[in-house]
Amino acid sequence: MEQILTVLIADDNPSDRILLKAILSQFGHKVVSAVDGQDAIDKFDPHTIQLVCLDIKMPYKDGWEAAFEIQRIAGDVFVPIIFLSGVSDPIALSNCLRIGGTDFISKPYSPALITAKLNAIVRLLVMQKTLEEQRDAMRTYNEQLLNDQDIAKVVYENITHSNCLEDPALSTFHYGTHTFNGDVILAAYKPNGGMHLLLGDFTGHGLSAAIGALPLADIFFDWTKKGFLMRQIIPEINARLKRVLPANMFCSAVFIDIKVNNKSIEIWNGGLPDVLFFSKNTKQPVRFTSKNLPLGVLSPDAFESQIEAVSFSPGDRLMAFSDGVYEALDVSGQMFCHSVLTPLYHGHVDADRSVDWLIEQLEKEGVLKNPHDDISCLSVRLDASIGIDSLEGGYLQAHHEAPADFSFEYVLNADSLRNTDPLPYVLQILTTVPGLSSFSSQIFMILSELYSNALEHGVLQLNSEKKSSSDGFSEYYEERESRLAKLTNGYVKISVKVTSDHHCRSLVLYVEDSGSGFDFKSVNFDISNTELLYNRGLALLDQLCSKLEFTKGGRAVTAYYDWQVGLDS
Template sequence: MKVLVVDDMSANRKLLVWMLEDEGHEVIEAENGKQAFDSFVQESPNLVLMDVMMPVMDGYESAKLIKQHTGDVHVPVIFLTALNDEESLSRCLASGGDDFLTKPFNEHILQAKISAHTRIQDLNQQITEKNQELLFHHLQTNREHEIVEHVFSNAINASFWDSGNIEYYMSAMSAFNGDLLLSAPSPSGGLYVLLGDFTGHGLSAAIGSLPVSRAFFAMSKQGLTIGDIAEEVNSQLVQLLPDHMFCAATLLELNSSGDEITLWAGGLPDGLLVSCEGEIKGMIVSQHMPLGALETREFERDVKVLRVSKGDRIFLHTDGIIESNNGNGEMFCTERFEGMFKKNCFSEGVSFVDKVIGRLEEFTGGGNQDDDISLVELLCQPVTGVTCVRDENATLLEDAIPWTININLGPDQMRVGDPISRVVEMMGAAVGLAEHKDYVHTVLTEMYANSLDHGILGLDSALKKTEQGYQDYYQQRSVRIAELKSGTIEINLEFKPAKGGGDVFLKVKDSGKGFEFDNLVEVDEEDSFGRGLPLIYSLCEDVKYSDGGCTINARYNLRA
């Protein structure tokens, strides 16, 4: 150990140097407080033995400077003094000294004090290192949380709230929410909602919300059933989560007219179906194990269907609400929650969700929240605001390359499956055409069906007048097509880009006898046939028969 000995008396220093070097310490000397500070700064000793009364600068002043200089690093300063009045001794400690020893001193006591202070110094050193380590980890954790929070909010904020059917309140007990609420429009104009509560709280609970939200959004885009979505989310969670973790959840779909709800409920507290007057009409009782609890082969995907009236409301919540504590060991409980629903409890312009949360806060008295809290209200009314963006596609089409597809079908090709689907698949692969595929499919199918049924197979629509005739018609059709030996149908598609999109020109020509297209009659609302042509007329422009009825041309506009 390196010891700094400070004394104006050379004899005193010699004695100390001799004693310390004997013990194996390295010693540096200073004659006064000023010199002591300078050599302290230069040499960084581990311990200082300081005389009090010295010329130039006394020991008190020097100790103060040294302590200021060392800051958080602990270097013991032990005063050696001939003064033994109380005031002098306490001044030693007040000026930053750690201990004192009165002269003449005993060598053994000096040694004992030095080793005691060395131990303190070691402990101090350890604490300083641990503090630095903690600070480092703290900063690192903060940085990591920021990144994770960013990822989470992006994953979950893809939810759709514009329809005006949903009101919600969510409050996490820590930075990360173990509750999850997702909403998405369905392609058929309805609305999907998922409320989930993962086992536990914080980041470890929230981590499961990433795969759940991904699966939820991907599947809702495809318009899949609640049963399908529940099954997929379950299998994702089974694969990812450890065995003791799962997600209690309710998934539901409100149809576009807002009068039917399909739901899958597993593990959440009972939800409520409440009439517009505030009367509880029914309970949404959990019927399944939570998501992520059962293997895919054991999973039960059956759903319940609720018919609801306009103005009905569905309330879903996680156990955070009913288990909220008021500090006296009393819970908010189901009775208090359900007690809030009474006649005329819903008033225009006042959010009922806010009312419940207000009541809950009153109950807990602002005490510590010990679980994540979520409450969702779904208003049963037609879903609005579901829109899709098509502008990008128009730009794509404007810059696309023009193309044509020509196909000649003989009897063999007419017999196999569905030639039109294949043609439309080819077309759908072209830039910007994918989203028009279905309508072009419809138009081409009708054009082709007319050519094949009437032009090539010579079937008569009059047969379709009765229900039995309808069956017979398609019966005859399959017989005739099986026996068909000759005939061709030519299909021609041509895409011409233009500002705002462009057009696909469609042409179907058959080798049949044609028909008198001048006296096509208006279709009767009751008739179960003759509905193909009106479809073509509605979806296309410039529809024209020529060639004695053997050729039909139409223009499908891509702006449509």
Template sequence: MKILVVDDQKANQIMLEGLLTSIGHKVHCVDNGQQALDVFAEVKPQIVLLDVMMPVLNGFETAPLLKELSGDVHLPIIFITALDAKDTLLRCLEVGGDDFLSIPFEPVVLQAKINAHARVRELSYSLAQKNKTLKWHSNRMEREQAIVRHMLHNALSENELDKPYVKSFLRSVSTFNGDLCLGKEGPFGNYYLFVGDFTGHGLAPATGTLPIAQAFFGMAERGMSVSDMATEFNLRLLKLLPDDMFCAALIIELSPGGERLTCWNGGIPDALVINRHGQIEHRIPPRHMALGIVPEEQFDSQVEHLFVRADQTLIAFTDGVVEMQLADDNMLGERGFEKLLADAWQQGENGFATVRDQLLAMMEAKQQIHDDVSLIALQCQRQPPVRTEQPVVHNHLPFTLTVTISKREVMRLDPVQELVDSLGKLDALKSHKTTLYLLFAECFNNILDHNVLQMDSTMKDELGFERYYLERQRRLEQNEHFCVEIVIHYLPEEEFISFDISSNGLAPYSPKASTGKASESNEEALFGRGLQLIETFAGKVEWRAEGQVLHVEYDLSRPPF
């Protein structure tokens, strides 16, 4: 131990130095308090033996100054004094002394006190070092968190949850949110919504935000299907996340006309479609495993479709909402939340704000939440496509392309997406890619549903829309030998592309007259919106060969959507 002896009596210095040196300590002696302060930084004493009565600066004045110089590490100060008055000894302790020793003293007593205070000093030094290490790690963690926050902020810069038809309420348990809510408008007026809940809270689950957000925004811009999104997200998380982590997720696409929801729910509580009075008209239950669990070959990307109206609202939420604690410590629960929704919506147009305020009140009452909370409301209304101005490049040869699509392609992948991806590699078609996907997809589905599968559109009413798609899937699985043929004609100089789509089905389907004008029948009003959408984008649409061939023409000189 390094011991500093502060005493104006040389005899005491010699006696203490000899005694302490003999038992292995390093000793430095000074004559008064000022000298002790002057040599403190150089000597770095671990224990100080301090006289009370000294010239220049006495012991009572020196002790607190030495304590201040020692910083966070405890510096034991033992007063050495010939004074035995109680008030003097008491003051020694009041000014920062840790012990005192009256002269004359037994050497064994001094050694015992030195050893005892040395142990305290070592504990204090060890604690200070650990605190220093913890502070370093804390600063490093804050820096790393700042970097991650910056990355997440950039990753979510394209998020479009601020649209007038979307309302959101998000709260996290910690700095980083284990819930992930993403929104993005598609290229032709459709809107995509992703609601995810990763395992756990904090930084670890938040890392899943980066790959999901990157894929979501990219696929939404391309107008990809919900099924393809679910497959891609699952594959990415399967590669990224450890075995004990996954992401419950809900993926929604609202069609451009606002009349149809395409849904995939893997582990998120029932999403609700409510009317203007808060009454539940549809539920979207979790029919799939969460993302990041099932291998690619076993993953089920099958989606559901719901027919909705403009006065309906989709309510999506994570389990943190229904697990909110009430004043009696019981959970809000699904029934409680549904009642909360109904009561709030019946009060008027500010139903979402009412629900949000009540959830906030629950949080404030408990002063904490146990799970991340996410609540989204999506109004089912028509959205216009966004026009983008890009120059048309026509430096390609004209061509005619025939594509034959069989059951194998329909069941294994999205054949329309594959076709449009190939066409989109041409410069002149790249900017029109999303519009071409819409045209091909709607035409393909019309031919497949009505010419091949002979589906009845009257099944597609508000109560039977799900039944329609279940029957469609059943007929797809039973029909072994169907094929759909698409013949594409591309004339780059004329900035023109057309296609004829037909099948080997026997049932003709022509909901329009031969002139191509829309029928005003009730069936067309309810179920012909896909063809109405085609007419919005295409220059010409007509049924040929008595309803067996659908002919579509598209002008590439028009500004792409």
């Protein structure tokens, strides 16, 4: 414990001052002498003086006054003060310690005692110094960490937030326990109208949980934009998460596909509490239980997804929340799922107020003050107009564009009809034409209507009248799956032709199927007839296209889509 200290001694008695200086110098310490309290204050510099010895009784300022002043000057720097005293009055001595003195030394001086006390002081100083260094290192580290997190948070939010969350049909609620949230809510408009929604909850909390959201959001937005279907996106997300996440990390999630052209929703639930569907037709909400393993658990070849479908009427509502809600504890220590949520499950809560109601409950039960998990909730008011208004963003005034002139034919036979979705690929080629890329939403909608008609009614011979009831609706889709799985014969031919003539551009989409056609003369093209669940597709097409033409007894349909370029007015 050898350490050289610089010691400030203040004593008005010259002989005592010289004696103490001699003792301290003997041990190698440097000594600065002061003759009274004020002199001590003047000579004190917290950066050079490590120990101060003050006589109690001194002129101008006494030891106590000087001690106050010296402590003030020292500020954050710890400089021990030892009082020197000829008195042995316990009250005076305890007063020295009370005002912040570290110790006192009684006169007459004993070299042995002074040595022992100095050693103790040196230990104290070394400890203090170590603590200060650690504190400063921690402070720097923490600042660095917070700074890094703030930057990462900006990147994270840019990737995981889409403007689509602002859609008036959506109400969301997000409450994180850390800077980063292990829960994620994603929403994206589909190119043909409607919306994809995802509520995910990654294992754990904070940054490690949030990091998995990046590949998830990436695929979700990218694939939705390209026109892939929910049943194609989910396995892709699963495969990517399985590949990049450690074995003990996964994402419990609900994926919702809102289809506006036939007013239905499809729900995939893997590991989250029941999704609630509030319909005007039922008193209690319909519950969609988790029927799948969370994302990122199964390897791609073992992965299968169970999707449920239901049709909706405008004004119906869908609600999903993470297990932070389900497992939250109320004031009596019971889990929300067994206590607070009961009225919600029984349909006693107004569906339109359900998110506000839930926030109120979380506040009332003190969950928000002390959450032990990330909490998020999503509610959507279902309507056939979701994602349709956004399509109008596509009607940008046409600019000068190079003429395009090409055609191709894409024939899918039974095996490919079963295993492939050709639409994203066809759309990708079509959007190489600048004019068409700005109308890609409409093009995609036309293409997907034509293709699903050809496949479902043509090749698979499904009768769309089935879809007129909500039960029949899910039956229809089950039937579609099973017929498709057994398909051995049949084809769909997609023929595309793009031509340019001066300012006029034209796209001709021809779709032919191997089915037996239908009575196209009886089709009602009145889109306002909302009672009609199943012919809405054709009515919509008729509106979007310049001309719609049936041939070959209804087995083939040609859609003409025209646009103009280079007109400045």
